[in-house]
Amino acid sequence: MSHIRIENLTKVYMGRRKKPRGLYDPTEHSGDNVLVLNNISLAFEEGEMVCILGPSGCGKSTLLRIIAGFELPTYGTVMVGDQSVKGPSAQSIFVFQYSGLFPWMNVYQNVGLGLRHMSDQHAKNEQIHEYIEMVELDGFEEYYPHQLSGGMQRRAELARAIAVNPDLLIMDEPFSGLDFLTHMKMREEVVNMHEYIRKTTLVVTHDIDDALIMGDRIVVLSGRPAVLKLVHKLDFPRPRDFERDHDLSRLRSEIFLMLGVPYAV
Numbered sequence: 187m188s189h190i191r192i193e194n195l196t197k198v199y200m201g202r203r204k205k206p207r208g209l210y211d212p213t214e215h216s217g218d219n220v221l222v223l224n225n226i227s228l229a230f231e232e233g234e235m236v237c238i239l240g241p242s243g244c245g246k247s248t249l250l251r252i253i254a255g256f257e258l259p260t261y262g263t264v265m266v267g268d269q270s271v272k273g274p275s276a277q278s279i280f281v282f283q284y285s286g287l288f289p290w291m292n293v294y295q296n297v298g299l300g301l302r303h304m305s306d307q308h309a310k311n312e313q314i315h316e317y318i319e320m321v322e323l324d325g326f327e328e329y330y331p332h333q334l335s336g337g338m339q340r341r342a343e344l345a346r347a348i349a350v351n352p353d354l355l356i357m358d359e360p361f362s363g364l365d366f367l368t369h370m371k372m373r374e375e376v377v378n379m380h381e382y383i384r385k386t387t388l389v390v391t392h393d394i395d396d397a398l399i400m401g402d403r404i405v406v407l408s409g410r411p412a413v414l415k416l417v418h419k420l421d422f423p424r425p426r427d428f429e430r431d432h433d434l435s436r437l438r439s440e441i442f443l444m445l446g447v448p449y450a451v
């Protein structure tokens with residue numbers, strides 16, 4: 187059974203009602219109504235890293251917010267495991283955000299939040315240090331978020347996600363605003379984190395290369411209203427290399443074309 191099942195998901199942001207309630211068709215794309223997601227059905231396997239691409243404004247963040255339970259769909263259902271998503275769930279779904287650290291807690295305390303249920307203080311301390319080391323923040327345990335660079339904050343947030351060990355990890359453009367080298371490093375960290383926790387991870391990105399390097403599966407959405415343009419399992423060996431792997435490079439060109447860029451850059 188798939189870990190996540192999305193069936194006939196449709197989202198309309200309602201504008202001002204212009205017709206009496208009985209005559210009102212919420213899927214009608216008229217007046218102030220905005221049809222964002224149009225009948226999307228998808229299924230992801232347990233432990234997969236799924237990368238979602240699509241033009242700006244097509245509804246990627248909306249899709250993630252619905253899966254995380256922060257918003258309700260207009261039609262359709264989202265199942266995580268055997269549970270239908272009805273609202274946010276702090277333990278089973280972790281939403282990675284760059285401002286997700288608590289500013290009044292240092293790195294050690296922020297990472298330790300996910301392990302607060304552990305009663306063995308020695309084991310807990312060891313685990314917190316292991317996760318901090320994994321994201322190469324050892325030596326910064328006592329630092330508060332405002333004392334860290336943007337890249338370090340995101341690595342601390344990643345350590346926190348590992349500590350929470352959620353059933354589903356959701357990341358909306360986790361590398362936005364990072365300089366090129368930090369972006370590359372952070373991408374590697376996310377791949378390592380996923381190898382380590384092997385939990386279902388959904389990543390929205392506008393970067394085709396990120397999606398092809400990281401994903402076990404790629405989903406491409408059309409412009410708004412978003413419909414599925416491509417769902418493709420990425421069976422390419424890792425580490426992935428566009429120069430050596432011609433099939434991967436061909437797929438990259440196809441996706442560029444699909445997103446309206448006639449040549450791969």
Ligand SMILES: Nc1ncnc2c1ncn2[C@@H]1O[C@H](COP(=O)(O)OP(=O)(O)OP(=O)(O)O)[C@@H](O)[C@H]1O
Nearest residue numbers: 199220222240241242243244245246247248249410
């Ligand atoms: N709360 C809301 N109320 C009304 N319209 C909304 C709301 N949230 C999003 N929208 C609209 O839904 C559409 C999709 O927005 P969304 O943020 O999901 O796009 P996106 O694909 O994540 O874009 P980007 O790549 O720029 O982040 C946009 O037209 C946006 O204006």
Ligand SMILES: [Mg+2]
Nearest residue numbers: 246247248358
């Ligand atoms: Mg978005």
